[in-house]
Amino acid sequence: MDERVPRDFETLRATILERRQSLPKRIAQIAAYALDNPDDIAFGTAASIAASAGVQPSTLIRFAQQLGFDGFTSLQLVFRERLRERNSSxxxxxxxxxxxxxxxxxxxxxxxxxxxxxxxxxxDISGRLNEDHFEDAIALLAKAETIYVLAKRRSYPVASYIAYALGKLKIRNQLIESAAGLNAEMIGFASPRDAVIAISFSPYAPAAIEEARVISEQGVPIVAITDSSFSPLAQFAKVWFEVAEADFAGFRSLSATMALAMALTVAVGEKRSDSSRKRKA
Amino acid sequence: MDERVPRDFETLRATILERRQSLPKRIAQIAAYALDNPDDIAFGTAASIAASAGVQPSTLIRFAQQLGFDGFTSLQLVFRERLRERNSSxxxxxxxxxxxxxxxxxxxxxxxxxxxxxxxxxxDISGRLNEDHFEDAIALLAKAETIYVLAKRRSYPVASYIAYALGKLKIRNQLIESAAGLNAEMIGFASPRDAVIAISFSPYAPAAIEEARVISEQGVPIVAITDSSFSPLAQFAKVWFEVAEADFAGFRSLSATMALAMALTVAVGEKRSDSSRKRKA
DNA sequence: TATGGATTGGAATTATTATTTCATATTACC
DNA sequence: GGTAATATGAAATAATAATTCCAATCCATA
Structure with missing residues (x-):
């Protein structure tokens, strides 16, 4: 007997999808139901599930047996395990x-x-976001003529996504990245009527810090995303956000930073279109 | 009877904590167990739960009744509902x-x-990842001399993070991005001993697709991250992953793509150091 | 320390639920 | 179109699990 019984939900799912074609009508019916309503399988009784799926309880058991389980009960265990896994913190x-x-x-x-x-x-971030800071940052960025986006190394992907999104929203922006070493000149154009989104995490890229310093001395307001109040970025910033990213295998996640960055960008876009509408009216 | 039966987990929890002092010893024991191991209550049988908590099944029922339920079964429903909520929410x-x-x-x-x-x-992605494809992709990338990373527009942030991580891991790589229009030349250097990670989502950037086509015709194997089997990227790829990103306000999340990309990168790094260690031994 | 009430343990009972069985229907093949 | 193999429905049966009950124990109070 080569019949290996799926022990986890994913294997089970794969097995079902694979055999889908070769299953008899009623069995296929319950197979589809199982993949669509895994929670019902986890908690229901054979009778209740069978009724919801429009088959007889015995069909449900045959389905389980075809998959190599010795009955509905063992099949159900897999569906229950799935819920447990998901919920473990x-x-x-x-x-x-x-x-x-x-x-x-x-x-x-x-x-x-x-x-x-x-x-x-x-x-973590969804519980931590300071709403006042968030509003301040949006206000500050919304009235900027040009938004400069400053980030190096690990944070650079976030900056490039912000720049992409700002472009899509038709908000004038400038990514400070130039490999050709023209950053100093680029920064030189920034004025107090502009604004900066700066992103840097420990270990802070020296270039990013230095550029933030220069640009803030020109009177350009900075919104910073960084990882602690001791961050050198925080001291140059008008508004700053603390984002604690979990890391794995030496690489920190960017997901929270990305979410915050996107929210800022879209909120700024929204605020701008609101106020331009008001101006016209 | 003022006894209002808690219908959701949070109310139940509050009720238990409130009465904690006034509960008899064994009942208190199972109350503590219930709050500590809610999953066990959801899935277990009266007998198994009672055993784990070190009490008699009848005590478990008395506990349920003290809370206003008419038996263990109705109490258990609240714990099950909690699991459902969490998942669907x-x-x-x-x-x-x-x-x-x-x-x-x-x-x-x-x-x-x-x-x-x-x-x-x-x-979504954590349930969907095809492990075989994942292993194939890692094997393919691990033996590449140079890993080319190809992505435009919205996917570009992911590519830049991959390039950053590969650099950190000292794996030779080349980001295909050149604003100066040198992509064709860059691609020209790629050989079948190299490999490509290509990322593109609908609407697929024509440049990305075109470059993928050219590079695959040179016999360079491609690992693709895209959003459906109909993606033009999929047809050029040796291995491809389907990632469904949810979107908000017109901008899709990159978090799942990022996680997959990082996992690929780190796994390739690990595989390489494994095999070089073997070679030395 | 005796007494009543509350609490607990453990087995008996009842209810529920899974599984099996068998008759019937459907399908595929000759 | 007939026949065997397969699939399905429905009810009977077996297994499992929840609940109840009663005796034993504990605890507070007089």
Whole structure:
């Protein structure tokens, strides 16, 4: 008997999808129902599930048996396990995954780790965002003529996404990145009527800090996204946000920073279109 | 009888904590267990839970009755409902937030929306990742001499983070981005001993697709991250991943793509150091 | 320290639920 | 179109689990 019983939901899902074609009508019907309503399978009784799926309880059991389980009960365990997994707190999972990855537990653990790190970061920031700072930052950026976006190295992807989004929203912006070393000149054009979004995390890229210093001395207001109040960026900034990103395998997640950056960008876009509408009226 | 039965987990929890003092010893024991191990209550049988908590099944029922339920079964429903809520909530919340933001419900809603979109995407991908494809992609990339990273526009931030991480891991890589229009030359150097990570989502940037086509015709294997099997990228790729990112306010999250990209990168780094260690031994 | 009330343990009972069985229907193949 | 194999429905049965009940124990109070 080659019949290997799926022990986790993903394997089960894959097995079902694979055999989909070769299943008899009623069995296929319940297979579809199972993938669409996994929660119902986890909690329902054989009778209730069968009724919801429009089949007989016995069909449900045959379905389980075809998959190699010895009955509905063992099939149900897989669906229950799935719910447990999902709900176990992300922090715990992250710790476990880090340990797993340390001892070389395969590549899947690495993937799970990055997902968990991202989720943890998002969880964290959603409770932490200071709404007043957020409004201040939006106000400040909304009235800028040009928004300069400043970030190096690890933070650079965020800056490039901000620049992309600002462009889409038709907000004049300038990404300070030039590989050709023209940053000094670029910065020179910035005036107090402009504004800067600066992003930097420990270890702070010296170039980013230096450029932030210069630009703030020109009187250009800075909105900073950084990781602590001790950050050198914080002292140059008019408004700053503290974002704690979880890391995995030495690389920090960017998900919380990205979410904040996008929210800022879109909110600024919205505020601008609001006020231009008012001006016309 | 003022006895109002708690219908949701939070009320239940509050009720238990409130009465904690006045509960008899064994009942208090199971009350503590219930709050510490809510999942066990949701999934277990009266007998198994009682055993884990070190009491008799009858005590468990008395506990339920003291809280106003008519038996263990009705108490258990509350614990089960809690698990369901948790899982379904992100999609629903996202829909609600979208509606809120539509009707102009302030900037906080925009932020929440982006966080929810990111969380949804992560949730989704963590269940969907095809492990075989993942391993194939890692194997393919690990043996490449140079890894080319190809992405335009919205996907570009991901590419730049990959390039950053590959650099940190001392893996030779080349970001195909050149604003100076030297892409054709850059691509020309790629050989079948190299590999490409290509990222593109609908609407696919024509330049990205075209470059992927050219480079695959040179026999360079491509690992693609895209959004559906109909993606033009998929046809050029040796291995491809489907990532469904939720969007908010017209901007899609990058969190799932980022997590996958980072996992790929780190896994490749790990595989390389493994095999070089073997070679030395 | 005796007494009544509350609490608890453990087994008996009842209810619920999964599984099996068998008759019937459907399908695929000759 | 007939026949065997397969699939399905429905009810009977077996298993499992919740609940109840009663005796034993504990605890507070007089």
């Amino acid at each position: 992300y922090d715990e999972r992250l710790a476990a995954l880090r340990a797993k990855a340390e001892e070389g537990a395969g590549h899947r653990a690495i993937f799970d780790g990055f997902v968990a790190a991202a989720s943890t970061s998002l969880n | 992100y999609d629903e919340r996202l829909a609600a937030l979208r509606a809120k933001a539509e009707e102009g419900a302030g900037h906080r809603a925009i932020f929440d929306g982006f966080v929810a979109a990111a969380s949804t995407s992560l949730n």
